[in-house]
Amino acid sequence: MGIGDWVSSWPVYRQLTGADRTGRGAAARSARTERLRPRVADADKVVKSICPYCAVGCGQNVYVRDGKVTQVEGDPDSPISRGRLCPKGSATLQLTTGPNRLDTVLYRRPHGTEWEHLDLDTAMDMIADRVIAARLTGWEWEDDQGRPLRRTMGFASLGGATLDNEENYLFKKLFTALGAIQIENQARI
Structure with missing residues (x-):
């Protein structure tokens, strides 16, 4: 490659000597630029x-x-x-x-120091058993004056920011149906 070829490959030279005086078209393009493709071009x-x-x-x-x-x-x-x-x-x-995203259930037993893997069915059964027990022990049928309450103080819900609006809506409906009154979302706090 001679000096003339080398100089003519400079964008500023092409801008000054060609038709693209503003340098926003062909003068600014390089061979590398021509090969670039958007990262979404191959999407189905x-x-x-x-x-x-x-x-x-x-x-x-x-x-x-x-x-x-x-x-x-x-x-x-x-x-x-x-x-x-x-x-x-x-x-x-x-x-x-992401490679750091967990896709298995981890459980740490009370007073335990290590996490162990559980299958999803076992974890769901453990959660259901604990929700039922907490609801029963914290259930209030009525207040001191006999007015109906029909609620539980045994658990609360705090939705997270990685849940979408539909998931938070379903959590709200579920915990309301279970009788919980302490229902909040991280996005409001």
Whole structure:
């Protein structure tokens, strides 16, 4: 490659000597730039979703290839966020596909120092047994003056920011049906 070829490969030289005087078109492109492709170009489909982190409800585009989530970006069609996501929302891909995401049940026995793996059915049975026991021991039919209460003070619910709006709605309905009155969500605190 001669000195002339080398100089003519500079974007500023192409800008000054070519038709693209503003440097926003062909003068600014390089061979590397021409090879670049958007990371969502290979997606099979785009699924509209809502950010799971807080109660704002920012829109997200979830890009899927071969049945797996490959990218999550802000939805420009969303009237709430107009394509923007906060740092937590931008990390949604890590929430769904991150290598540190737990996908098994871990249990630490009372006074235990180590976590052990449980199968899901065993864990669900343990939770159900404890909810029923706490509901029975904390149940209040009526107050001191005989007015009906029909509630339990045996447990409470605190929803988390990684639950989406639908999951938090279902938690609220479940705990209300169980008689709980202390029902809150992390996004409101």
